[in-house]
Structure formats: C-alpha cells, structure tokens
Amino acid sequence: MTAPTKILVIEDNLLTLKILNFILKKEGYEVSNAVNGLEAMRLIDEIQPDLVVTDVVLPLKSGLEVITYSKDHLPQVPVIVLSGLGEEERTVTKAFQLGADDFVAKPFNPNEFILRISRLLLKTEVRLAV
Template sequence: MKIVLAEDNEILRKSLSFFLASKGFTVDQFSDGKEALNAIEANSYDLILTDINMPGISGMEITQYVRQSIGSDIPIIIFTSSGVEQTELDSFDIGANEFIAKPVSPAVLLVRINKLLNKRA
C-alpha cells in the first residue's frame, strides 16, 4: 500500500513515515503541498495523509483538487493543530474521509487507515 504523507513538521513527518513503513506501507513524504500534489497527479496512491496548513498548497486545497479536478475517491485523512470545529466540518464538506487533531497518535492513525483501506477493498 502506497501513501502520500504531506506534513511540514519534519519531526512528525519522519516519525509517522517511520512508523507506517514499519507496518508495511510505502510512504512518499513531502514538506510542501505543491510537491505532494505533483506526486499525487503523477503516481497511483492508496491513501493521502495531509496537514491542513502546508506551504505552497494547503491540505484543504489538496483535498479539493483530488475530489473535484481529478475526480478521485482515494481516502484522505487531514491533520490539524487547530481545535476549531468549523475547520473539521469544512474538511468533511470538501471530501476528507477522516480528520485527526494533533498531536497524532500513530496507533489511532493506523486504526483509521486500516478502516478506510478495508472499506475500499
């Protein structure tokens, strides 16, 4: 299973990538939303993990682009440090499948990833 991980916090990105790789996933990491979006357009992925606030292009913009411009139903999980309820509601409105508040628990993330991937299978 191939995952895009778009997260500008280097420590979080590397630790989540290491954790997911240890669980058998292939993870392409990006610290910039535009680079992540370019990879999504050029490659086939099973899941997108994105921070909401990214340099270049935000996680919301990535989600909107994947849903509207590409027309893909690939599962998308959005991370944010914002505790604002409206942000979560907006994420679902534009097509995110899951929303996880930071700090991200790797164990909880894995459960949500497996749930989404099992739905698609």
C-alpha cells in the first residue's frame, strides 16, 4: 500500500483554508496547513510535501518567498499559486519566474482545482520515473 499524497496548503483566510481542506481530503490527500509564510517554510522541511498550494499574500513571509524556499529545498515538488482576481498580473508573472507550476484564481472551481492537482502530480511522477 502506498502512502497518501501529502499536500501543504498555505492560506491565511480560514474559510478558504477549510474549503481547500474539505476538497483535498475528500479526494484522499493528506493535507497539512500553514496560515503564514514562516510556518509554511518550517512545514516544507518537516513534512516534505508532494505538492504545495500557496496564496500570494500571506503574513510574515509572502507567497513569493514561500515559492522560492520550496523550490530551493524541494525543486521537484510542484507549486500551485492561489490568488485573488484583484492581484496584479505582475505578481503572478513573478510567481512563475520563481518556479510556480500553475496558477488558480480565487474564487476557484473545485473540480478544475482537483484536475490541476492531479495533472501536476502525474507530470511529476512521470518526470521522476525517467
């Protein structure tokens, strides 16, 4: 039996965090949470997630700093950026430049969100198997 896929969700809006947890746990993922960038960096080292989902605007350390930290410590782990529709396009571009693998605008469609996660995890498995 294989271990469940570990996803780290970094989101400071508690309602959005609860929704993400519900969606991901329903799909069978093991979910850990951080509500600020500093806590996220600690958890990246501690749990070694298979995928990171991060908001851009976070307390203590920004989502952009989390992306950089994640890619420096776990370069093979995909990162999905969550961002409100009002976020500047420049911020999203910067996230991709730092190594983000995908972007999801809030509010998001749960089915599309799960499909994006599945696609990234499958792509990562194929890349690691080669």
